[in-house]
Amino acid sequence: MSENQHSTDVTSADQNTFADPGIPEHQHRRGDVDAAASKRAERQVVVLFAISVIGTIASLVAYFAFRPDGTTSGTRLSTLTLGLGMAFALLGIGLAAVHWAKAIMNDTEVSEERHQLSSPDDVREAAVASLKAGVDDSGIARRGMLKGAALSALALFPLTIAVPLVSSVGGDWNVSKLRHTRWEKGMRLATDPTGRPIKASDVTIGSVFHVIPDVSEKERSSGEWLSEKAKAVVLLIRLDPRDLHEADDRKGWSYDGIVAYSKICTHVGCPVALYEQQTHHLLCPCHQSTFDVADGAKVVFGPAHRPLPQLPITVDDDGYLVAQSDFHEPVGPSYWERLK
């Protein structure tokens, strides 16, 4: 390529575009012209491979030297030493190979022609002819009945797998279970997770209880319990009765300023676990929906739309807080047939 930089020499024949100057001249590396530099690069590669071997040995030494003892710090030490040895073993190989390629291997750029991707016309024609011959041989174009039968059989046979699968994959498919929780009339409110029933007199103004239904220890260690608990968890809060605004139809749902609301967010179902005593606000830590406990747990901020469902409560003869009934609406996130 011309090294001349004068403007008239850089245009191509048609004068409308510049000419491609071609691949830039090869820049020699120090190792290409200086044998000592080349030798030095080779030594560096050898050292890097050696570091890898040392890393592997270090990892094996760490395996014997630092046995995890069940504590977090012991496990951390074992993890750190094993991992560092491994990292050096790997990085040594990687850096050696790349350094070898960059410093020692030939770095002259080469140019390779690309081939046209699309097939030449005659090949295309031959391909179409082959397919046509095949179609003719099979007779599928002329025999409509055959085509229909083949397609029907192919379309239907997946049912033999799908029907049994679908019938069982959703458990009993009884979605009406979403409407009910473990709460029932007279069920005591118990603390989560110890399961101790709560007396109304234990609940001081401003305090919060995380509540589950008072079920047996056995039920609480059963496999189904988590699904029940996922619907039944309740937050119990006692407010100064002067702060509490109650809707007319819910006047009897609280007891002496104690209100119980579902802990499951009406947005997408996270536990609404953060209570701010000053403002009576409940905050969902997942998406920051905020509910005002003093005002029917209505939404004051965030992506939730509906208030938290309220659990009607009262006290039994022994002074324990009990549910008057189940929730009056499905708890948790909305779904299509929720109000049906």
Next chain:
Amino acid sequence: MSTTTTERAAAGTADYLDQRTGLGKAVKEFARKTFPDHWSFLLGEIALYSLIVLILSGFFLTMFFVPSMTLVTHDGPPATMDGVLMSEAFSSTLRTSFEVRGGLLMRQIHHWAALLFMASIVTHMMRVFFTGAFRKPRELNWLVGTTLLILGLAAGFTGYSLPDDVLSGNGLRITDGVIKSIPIIGSYLSYFVFGGEFPGEDIIPRLFTLHIFVVPGLILALVGVHLFMLVLHKHTQYPGGGRKDTNVVGFPLFPVYTAKAGGFFFIVFGVIALMGATMAINNVWNYGPFDPSPVSAGAQPDWYMLFLEGSLRLMPGQGTEWVIGGYTLSLNILVPAVIVPGILFTFLFVYPFVEAAVTKDKREHHVLDRPRNVPVRTALGVAFLTAFIILALAGSNDLIATHFSLSINAITWAFRILIFVGPWFAFWVTKRICLGLQRKDRELVLHGHETGRIVRFANGEYIEVHRPLDDQERWLRVNYDAHRPLEVEPATDSRGVRRKGYKQDRRMARLSRFFYEDRVEPVTPAELEAAHSHGAHDEIGAAAGREEIGSGSTH
């Protein structure tokens, strides 16, 4: 002579294999296959290598993980979890961490590799997008890549949930809420996924099957397609001297790329091992087994899920849950969790075809664009990333609030406004910057580099000496197409008959104007010539000045 023995053995093996597989043809074809060199081509390699690390470390973990939700009483370290009732999945995760040698290291390597896998996929896609590497003939490979991105999200999501700790359980709970919001079939779909009511006892084994078989199987198959097409198309190359759409300039696969790419695998693995060794991640024993009641504030999903989380957080709940004929339509969930990601992924899937349509471009492209030379594409890409980043930041609004002592409500409102204004503003700024850079390129080509050397002529005039660009510098700046907007053919033909498809053409032309109305044409030789003759004595000064100032004298 040992060399001859080795050589004879090698030749024998090669002959044996070639007679049975025709290996010689493949070796001849591929051994010296040329690959171009650029650091940004390594991003995709990082994705591939972190996938291999994921498979290796994942294999290790499956040896010890028990995908079961059966409740057991944990017996063993750590002390805080000894005797606690938990699922076998969580218990075996603790056992892998505390009792299996290198188990915690492998868990941390696996998790870090997953984060790196997604990060490298995203940055690789950014490289492909901004350089126009998705253009013909690579549109299909872009679709394969975008599908791989989604499968990567699926792999991350299903894996994140497996330990069955409080955080991952709440992630599943959010998923359940989103599924239930889907109109008509929501509650049935939730039962389909969980095998009954949330959480049930099936979800961990189901996710396990997806995580170690279905999703990685699909990923490996599509990675195979992705790489096959890469070899078929040959790699793209950055513009420069001698780089044409008809050739590929670079270094041969064997030995240069064998060493570089092979070595780079070990470097990626080594860096991930270093991260796994030194940086703790997902200490599940601090969270405890899943329980639907507790949740900790400041919980974050892995970074690639943050945009969905942020989208959910931003949507206001007021007035967005509609009851129509007694049925509940939860737009407060559907819009952020289904429609927003739907829009983002649709953009990714259709963009190459939209750009090709508004450009009427049917040629093959193997030389990459410099991002500045296609301002609207670059600006759209930056706007997209801005939306993604705003959503991801919104997914951390609680952490921003606590770290900077700000009101969470104010931050959320700020993001609600930013998600509309930010991408638009980013588009505008990026487009201006691109056009500015293109003008700067023209300026450089026409007038050369400023040298900072001021020369006084005999007549007292001062000029600054400009050094013309060399061939390579100039070629880089003039060798691009400034596409023009499409012209619409008239609505009626020569005989006044209305033409079919005129409206469609007009819409396309409008879109084309949006893309290419503002453009900076590359300098032509004629313009360069004109610039030189226009500033004739400037040029003389430069030419003369270079030598004479070099020799130490002045005019």
